[in-house]
Amino acid sequence: MKKKMSVIVPSYNEEKAIPYFYEEITKISQKMSYLDFEYIFVDDGSRDDTLKVVKEYAKKDKKVKFISFSRNFGKEGAILAGLEYAKGDYLTIMDADLQDPPYLLEDMYNLIVNDGYDCVATRRVTRKGEPPIRSFFARCFYKIINKLSNIEMVDGARDYRLMTRKVADAIISMKEYNRYSKGIFSFVGFRTKWLEYENIERVAGETKWSFWKLFIYALEGITAFSTAPLVFSAILGIVFCILSFIMIVVIISRTLIFGDPVSGWPSLVCIIFLMSGIQLFSIGIIGQYLAKTYLETKKRPVYIIRETDEK
Numbered sequence: 001m002k003k004k005m006s007v008i009v010p011s012y013n014e015e016k017a018i019p020y021f022y023e024e025i026t027k028i029s030q031k032m033s034y035l036d037f038e039y040i041f042v043d044d045g046s047r048d049d050t051l052k053v054v055k056e057y058a059k060k061d062k063k064v065k066f067i068s069f070s071r072n073f074g075k076e077g078a079i080l081a082g083l084e085y086a087k088g089d090y091l092t093i094m095d096a097d098l099q100d101p102p103y104l105l106e107d108m109y110n111l112i113v114n115d116g117y118d119c120v121a122t123r124r125v126t127r128k129g130e131p132p133i134r135s136f137f138a139r140c141f142y143k144i145i146n147k148l149s150n151i152e153m154v155d156g157a158r159d160y161r162l163m164t165r166k167v168a169d170a171i172i173s174m175k176e177y178n179r180y181s182k183g184i185f186s187f188v189g190f191r192t193k194w195l196e197y198e199n200i201e202r203v204a205g206e207t208k209w210s211f212w213k214l215f216i217y218a219l220e221g222i223t224a225f226s227t228a229p230l231v232f233s234a235i236l237g238i239v240f241c242i243l244s245f246i247m248i249v250v251i252i253s254r255t256l257i258f259g260d261p262v263s264g265w266p267s268l269v270c271i272i273f274l275m276s277g278i279q280l281f282s283i284g285i286i287g288q289y290l291a292k293t294y295l296e297t298k299k300r301p302v303y304i305i306r307e308t309d310e311k
């Protein structure tokens with residue numbers, strides 16, 4: 001019996017990219033005909049004709065499977081749905097825009113089969129074609145998160161990876177609502193080989209990530225995999241307590257020695273502003289974690305399926 005390979009393709013408004021993708025992946029599956037392929041397109045509530053395009057392919061090619069969400073749930077939800085649905089012995093997650101080059105798949109497969117890896121992941125070593133400001137912030141983010149979290153996040157890591165069934169099951173077993181894939185992949189561990197490649201620009205359509213969205217995503221990554229900000233605000237509190245204690249002692253002694261001329265109103269206002277700023281900041285950090293906890297306890301589904309070809 002041939003082993004099965006599941007290719008999971010999160011697709012949100014990708015009607016233009018899917019035909020290119022289908023063509024490429026078909027070539028690869030013909031080349032790797034010793035495996036039984038299935039392509040799972042996860043339509044993440046697209047507003048364009050993504051689902052229609054996928055259905056056309058599904059009619060012609062029984063390798064093509066699809067899941068369609070009731071609305072846009074985000075790529076994390078799409079990845080989870082694909083992993084849960086897939087029946088493969090080997091599973092891979094690939095973007096529909098060909099930024100995750102399918103030709104790497106054969107190398108990845110060989111590494112798993114011959115070299116005993118459980119997972120082969122990819123990272124881009126260049127950020128060609130990306131706005132410089134975005135690259136700058138991305139670099140900063142990886143520096144910060146790796147300091148804050150025990151889990152290693154690799155700069156430039158893509159979601160594109162090939163994994164064995166065991167790894168996929170481990171990922172599925174992580175039932176959190178606030179899913180941050182890069183963290184989840186590192187968290188489950190296993191023997192992972194990293195492949196590097198140069199950034200490739202998307203084949204058609206446009207990126208779904210604005211700067212602001214990426215920023216929020218970065219904060220999510222930090223709150224999902226590190227509690228260091230909480231420690232930070234606690235330390236800040238302690239430092240300011242000590243500082244104010246010293247100030248009290250200084251001011252009392254000064255008053256006792258030099259008397260009490262009324263002055264220093266502007267400095268007082270500055271201090272009040274600073275203190276309340278820091279307090280709000282700390283409460284904000286706590287609030288972030290509380291909000292995440294709140295959402296986790298609701299146990300809402302990560303995605304809702306509207307339509308699929310699975311009987």
Ligand code: UDP
Nearest residue numbers: 010011012044074075078095096207208209
């Ligand atoms: N995607 C998705 N849901 C979303 C946003 C994106 O399924 O809400 C998919 C998208 O169709 C693509 C992949 O995730 O296949 C990566 O998205 P994109 O190319 O916009 O991100 P980038 O490559 O620029 O990081």
Ligand code: MG
Nearest residue numbers: 095097099202
């Ligand atoms: Mg892309």
